[in-house]
Amino acid sequence: MTSTLRVNPIACSGHGLCAELLPELIALDEWGYPVIADGPVPAGLTRQARRAVTDCPALALALAPEPEPGRAAPIRPGTGRSGS
Amino acid sequence: MSAVTGSATTPVAPARPGPAGGGGLPRLLPPAGLAADLAADLAAGLAAHLGRHGPVPYRDATRALIADVRAAGLTGRGGAAFPAYRKLEAVAAARPGRAVVAGNGAEGEPASHKDEALLTLAPHLVLDGLQLAAEAVGAGRAILYVRRDVLRRTQIETRISERPATGLDRVPVRVIPAPGRFLAGQESALSSLVSGAAAVPRFTPPPVFERGVDGRPTLVQNVETLAHLALVARYGPAWFRGLGTLSEPGTMLCTLRQADGSVTVVEAAIGTPLAALLDLRAASAVLVGGYHGAWIPARQATRLTLSNAALRPLGGFLGAGVLAALPAGRCGLAEAARVARYLARESAGQCGPCRNALPAIAAAMTELAGPRPGPRVIADLTRWAGLVEGRGACHHPDGTVRFLRSALLVFADEVREHERGRCTGPGGRPFLPVPAGPAARDGGDGDDDDGT
Numbered sequence: 001m002t003s004t005l006r007v008n009p010i011a012c013s014g015h016g017l018c019a020e021l022l023p024e025l026i027a028l029d030e031w032g033y034p035v036i037a038d039g040p041v042p043a044g045l046t047r048q049a050r051r052a053v054t055d056c057p058a059l060a061l062a063l064a065p066e067p068e069p070g071r072a073a074p075i076r077p078g079t080g081r082s083g084s
Numbered sequence: 085m086s087a088v089t090g091s092a093t094t095p096v097a098p099a100r101p102g103p104a105g106g107g108g109l110p111r112l113l114p115p116a117g118l119a120a121d122l123a124a125d126l127a128a129g130l131a132a133h134l135g136r137h138g139p140v141p142y143r144d145a146t147r148a149l150i151a152d153v154r155a156a157g158l159t160g161r162g163g164a165a166f167p168a169y170r171k172l173e174a175v176a177a178a179r180p181g182r183a184v185v186a187g188n189g190a191e192g193e194p195a196s197h198k199d200e201a202l203l204t205l206a207p208h209l210v211l212d213g214l215q216l217a218a219e220a221v222g223a224g225r226a227i228l229y230v231r232r233d234v235l236r237r238t239q240i241e242t243r244i245s246e247r248p249a250t251g252l253d254r255v256p257v258r259v260i261p262a263p264g265r266f267l268a269g270q271e272s273a274l275s276s277l278v279s280g281a282a283a284v285p286r287f288t289p290p291p292v293f294e295r296g297v298d299g300r301p302t303l304v305q306n307v308e309t310l311a312h313l314a315l316v317a318r319y320g321p322a323w324f325r326g327l328g329t330l331s332e333p334g335t336m337l338c339t340l341r342q343a344d345g346s347v348t349v350v351e352a353a354i355g356t357p358l359a360a361l362l363d364l365r366a367a368s369a370v371l372v373g374g375y376h377g378a379w380i381p382a383r384q385a386t387r388l389t390l391s392n393a394a395l396r397p398l399g400g401f402l403g404a405g406v407l408a409a410l411p412a413g414r415c416g417l418a419e420a421a422r423v424a425r426y427l428a429r430e431s432a433g434q435c436g437p438c439r440n441a442l443p444a445i446a447a448a449m450t451e452l453a454g455p456r457p458g459p460r461v462i463a464d465l466t467r468w469a470g471l472v473e474g475r476g477a478c479h480h481p482d483g484t485v486r487f488l489r490s491a492l493l494v495f496a497d498e499v500r501e502h503e504r505g506r507c508t509g510p511g512g513r514p515f516l517p518v519p520a521g522p523a524a525r526d527g528g529d530g531d532d533d534d535g536t
Binding site: 008009011014030031033035 | 286287434435436437438440441471475476477
C-alpha cells in the first residue's frame with residue numbers, strides 16, 4: 001500500500017516545517033506555503049513523511065492511501081459556483 | 085395560447101405525451117407572449133403552471149424517479165455538468181427522512197441572470213423539482229437558497245406560500261438568503277451557511293452528499309436542474325432527449341451579453357450554433373462559461389456549437405451558460421484585468437496559495453492592461469498561474485487560472501500593442517459586469533445589510 005501526501009490548504013498556515021523535514025518531496029512557494037511533489041511517497045521516505053505529518057503545527061498534512069490504478073475514481077461532483 | 089390544451093387525448097401513459105405545445109422550445113420558460121404577462125403579474129404563475137404542466141407527478145416511492153433522470157442524461161446546470169442521477173443515488177442511500185435537498189439559486193456569477201429569470205418566470209417548475217427530488221432521495225426537508233435581492237424581485241416566498249393550499253408540496257421548504265458573493269453557491273459553502281457557519285467552501289472530503297447540511301447527506305442541485313427534473317418526471321427521458329445532442333441532451337438557459345450591450349436570458353437546445361445566439365459580426369472574442377470560463381476568438385466561435393464537446397478542445401466549457409460577445413474596439417486585457425481583480429477580491433481567503441497568488445495575478449494583469457507593462461509581467465503571470473492551480477480547497481484558483489490563461493492567449497496581439505504603448509480600446513467603458521466591492525451585490529440596490 002503506497003501513500004500520498006495531502007495538504008489541507010485551509011488548515012495550513014505556512015509554517016514551512018514540512019519542507020525542512022522532507023525537502024525531497026516538499027518545496028515552499030514564494031509565500032512560504034508547501035508545494036508537494038506529485039505521486040506516491042517512495043518507500044525510502046515513508047519515515048520522514050510520517051514525521052512531517054505528525055510535526056505539522058497546524059495538523060494540515062496527511063498521508064492518504066493512494067488509489068489503486070484502474071479503480072473507479074470516487075464520485076466528486078460540485079465544482080459549480082451556482083450549484084451543479 | 086396553447087397552454088391549456090393538448091396532451092390529454094391518450095390517457096394511457098400520462099407521463100409521456102409531452103407538454104401542451106409539444107416538444108419544441110421553450111420548455112422551462114413560458115411561451116414568449118405569456119412570459120411578458122408573467123413577469124408583470126407573478127401571481128398569475130401558479131394557474132398558468134398547472135394549466136401547462138398539471139399537478140406534481142409524485143411516484144409515491146423513493147428512488148423511482150432516478151432511473152428516468154439517468155436515462156434522460158440530465159446533468160447539473162449550475163456549471164459542473166455533473167450527471168444528476170449520480171448525486172441523487174448517493175443521497176438516496178441515506179436513512180429515509182434523514183437527507184436534505186437544496187435548490188441552489190445563489191447565482192454568484194455576476195454575468196449570469198438565468199436563475200433569476202427562471203425563478204421569475206417558472207418558479208413552480210423549480211418548486212416541483214425540489215419536491216420530486218426530495219421524494220426521490222427520501223429527504224425530509226428542502227431548502228431554497230437564493231440571493232436576497234432576487235428573493236425580493238421574484239417574490240419566491242409568496243410563490244411558495246401559494247402552494248400548500250393546493251396540496252402540491254409534501255416536504256416543507258425553507259428559504260435561505262444567499263450572500264451575494266462569487267463562491268456562495270459552491271455546494272460546501274451552501275452547506276456551511278445553512279448549518280450556521282460562514283458561506284465559504286470547505287475542504288472536502290467528505291462531500292456534501294455524504295455530510296452536508298447539519299451533518300446530513302445533502303443533495304445540492306441548481307434550480308435549473310430541478311426544473312428540468314420536474315419536466316423529466318412528467319414527460320419522460322425520451323421527450324427530454326428530443327432536443328440537444330446525444331452526449332449532452334436537453335436544453336439549457338443562457339445569459340447572452342451581446343456586443344451592443346444588450347443582455348437576455350434564452351433557453352436553447354444544446355448543440356445550437358453559437359452564431360445563432362450571439363451576433364458575432366461586431367465581436368472580437370467570446371467569453372464562454374463566465375468568470376471561471378474561457379475566451380475564444382470570435383472567428384472561431386462562428387464555427388462552434390453550444391456544447392461542452394465543442395468547447396472542450398479550446399479549453400472552454402458551458403458552465404452556467406454565460407456567453408458574452410466582446411465588441412471589437414474594446415480592450416480584452418482591460419476586461420480580463422477587471423475580472424481578475426474581482427476574482428482576487430472574491431477569494432474566501434482561507435487557503436494561502438489563493439490568498440497570496442490571486443492578488444499578485446490581479447496586479448500583474450492590471451499592469452498588462454496599461455501602457456508599456458514591465459518585461460517580466462508575462463513570466464510572473466505564467467509562474468503564478470502554475471503555482472496556484474490545484475492548491476485550493478475549492479476550484480476558485482483553478483477557474484481563475486483558466487480565465488487568465490485564455491485571456492493571455494486570445495489577446496496576445498493586444499499584449500504586443502500594449503508593449504508598444506498602444507491600446508485597441510483606450511479608456512473604453514467597462515463591458516463585463518463586476519460588482520464594485522465585496523458583498524456589493526447584496527446591497528447594491530438598496531437592500532438591508534445581511535444581518536441574519
